[in-house]
Amino acid sequence: MSYDIVIAGGGLVGGSFALMLAAGLTESARILLVDTQPLAADDRGSIQADFDARSTALSWGSRQIYDKIGLWGQLAPYACAINDIHVSDRGHPGAVRLHNEEMGVEALGYVLENQHLSSVINQALGEQSTIEICAPATVSQARPTPDGMAIQLQVPGGQKQLNTRLLVLADGGRSGLCEQLGIQLDRRPYQQQALVCNVAFEKDHQGQAFERFTDTGPMAILPLNSDSHVDSGYRGALVWTLAEDSAADVLQMPDDEFLAALQQRFGWRLGSMRRVGRRALYPLALTLAQEQIRPGLVLLGNVAHTLHPVAGQGLNLALRDASALAKLLTDTINAGESAEVGAYARLEAFQQAQDWDQRSTVMFSDLTTRLFSNSQPALVTGRNLGLLMMDLMPPARRWFARQAMGLR
Numbered sequence: 001m002s003y004d005i006v007i008a009g010g011g012l013v014g015g016s017f018a019l020m021l022a023a024g025l026t027e028s029a030r031i032l033l034v035d036t037q038p039l040a041a042d043d044r045g046s047i048q049a050d051f052d053a054r055s056t057a058l059s060w061g062s063r064q065i066y067d068k069i070g071l072w073g074q075l076a077p078y079a080c081a082i083n084d085i086h087v088s089d090r091g092h093p094g095a096v097r098l099h100n101e102e103m104g105v106e107a108l109g110y111v112l113e114n115q116h117l118s119s120v121i122n123q124a125l126g127e128q129s130t131i132e133i134c135a136p137a138t139v140s141q142a143r144p145t146p147d148g149m150a151i152q153l154q155v156p157g158g159q160k161q162l163n164t165r166l167l168v169l170a171d172g173g174r175s176g177l178c179e180q181l182g183i184q185l186d187r188r189p190y191q192q193q194a195l196v197c198n199v200a201f202e203k204d205h206q207g208q209a210f211e212r213f214t215d216t217g218p219m220a221i222l223p224l225n226s227d228s229h230v231d232s233g234y235r236g237a238l239v240w241t242l243a244e245d246s247a248a249d250v251l252q253m254p255d256d257e258f259l260a261a262l263q264q265r266f267g268w269r270l271g272s273m274r275r276v277g278r279r280a281l282y283p284l285a286l287t288l289a290q291e292q293i294r295p296g297l298v299l300l301g302n303v304a305h306t307l308h309p310v311a312g313q314g315l316n317l318a319l320r321d322a323s324a325l326a327k328l329l330t331d332t333i334n335a336g337e338s339a340e341v342g343a344y345a346r347l348e349a350f351q352q353a354q355d356w357d358q359r360s361t362v363m364f365s366d367l368t369t370r371l372f373s374n375s376q377p378a379l380v381t382g383r384n385l386g387l388l389m390m391d392l393m394p395p396a397r398r399w400f401a402r403q404a405m406g407l408r
């Protein structure tokens with residue numbers, strides 16, 4: 001069987017990318033989306049309210065992308081608007097506040113539970129007829145051919161061989177396909193782990209997101225919608241960066257001890273910390289693929305770049321890449337040039353167009369993480385002066401807000 005485009009991976013990036021293609025095509029094309037998990041159109045009403053549900057901060061830029069493909073209306077009921085971002089350094093006066101009014105937008109960003117985000121995407125995938133879906137199935141082999149890529153699919157009960165002009169690899173980087181293709185993933189560990197959990201606190205967060213720099217590393221609390229089903233009052237999603245040697249101890253602390261340690265680091269802006277949910281640790285590394293394009297191949301999402309989660313930029317950057325690639329490919333197909341979708345020169349133009357955004361986003365999240373994980377006195381003084389100056393200088397504040405909002 002032959003396809004114009006095969007997308008390997010229907011996670012948040014691959015699934016969103018497929019919908020961008022479906023929204024932009026006016027001419028027919030053969031496109032296949034493959035995922036190891038079933039992408040059934042869930043009945044959203046059946047999602048169980050869960051105090052521990054994991055969530056993602058979508059930037060204003062990502063909202064615009066979902067708006068453009070007609071998905072924002074379905075996501076909006078689950079989105080908690082971020083009206084303010086409060087950046088501070090524990091034990092020091094430096095702090096910056098970013099407001100949505102100052103940026104002239106309805107919200108600086110939104111926090112959505114991942115289960116709602118995937119469910120809306122899967123539902124939309126189930127309702128469209130442009131993209132064929134094969135799930136559960138695994139892309140187990142990929143090999144270059146003169147016309148694109150030859151692919152082996154592992155499906156329940158057997159194997160299938162396919163050819164495609166373009167393989168879009170959106171597998172998250174853990175499937176072994178990159179290694180098979182000889183693409184190196186350059187991994188730079190931060191020697192830190194992110195402890196992720198939801199917490200409940202006394203005061204209404206009023207749509208404020210907090211980014212706080214502590215002696216252990218940066219910490220973020222994102223506002224979540226209140227949900228009477230989980231009986232939590234005010235709830236937020238915590239990402240707390242910890243040194244590798246202390247992370248396991250903090251993970252295993254009894255709840256009251258954990259809440260006291262968190263309160264001491266975070267302070268009282270949200271009143272007393274009242275409840276902590278299930279905790280999980282993620283080892284932190286900046287992982288960058290050494291090549292993102294080859295003839296007939298492009299990497300999207302985590303497989304291309306995996307960032308430190310505390311700055312909340314990974315999915316947002318991937319959606320901007322996906323949107324630019326979808327535009328290039330739909331323009332190519334709509335112009336009757338489907339044979340060119342895997343052409344290296346076109347993919348190179350996409351990569352060059354995204355290069356600055358990728359570099360500046362990686363640098364922004366890497367530098368802030370490293371700068372704010374360092375307790376050398378000269379650096380602490382410097383960054384506090386920086387925060388104070390930024391708070392006093394509207395253009396600098398707006399620049400910082402634009403980075404956080406995913407607008408470049």
Ligand SMILES: Cc1cc2nc3c(=O)[nH]c(=O)nc-3n(C[C@H](O)[C@H](O)[C@H](O)COP(=O)(O)OP(=O)(O)OC[C@H]3O[C@@H](n4cnc5c(N)ncnc54)[C@H](O)[C@@H]3O)c2cc1C
Pocket residue numbers: 008009010011012013014034035036037055056057058137138139140170171172173174175177194196239282300301302303309311312313314315316317318
């Ligand atoms: C703790 C944490 C918090 C985060 N918070 C934020 C945030 O607030 N904002 C933000 O922008 N980003 C955030 N991120 C980053 C964001 O979660 C990722 O950028 C995003 O999930 C990457 O999605 P992906 O689709 O590329 O990869 P994945 O989510 O890994 O999806 C890959 C998909 O490919 C499928 N697959 C794998 N191998 C194969 C194969 N061989 N064949 C077929 N299918 C295959 C898998 O089943 C899966 O569905 C956070 C990350 C972490 C860890």
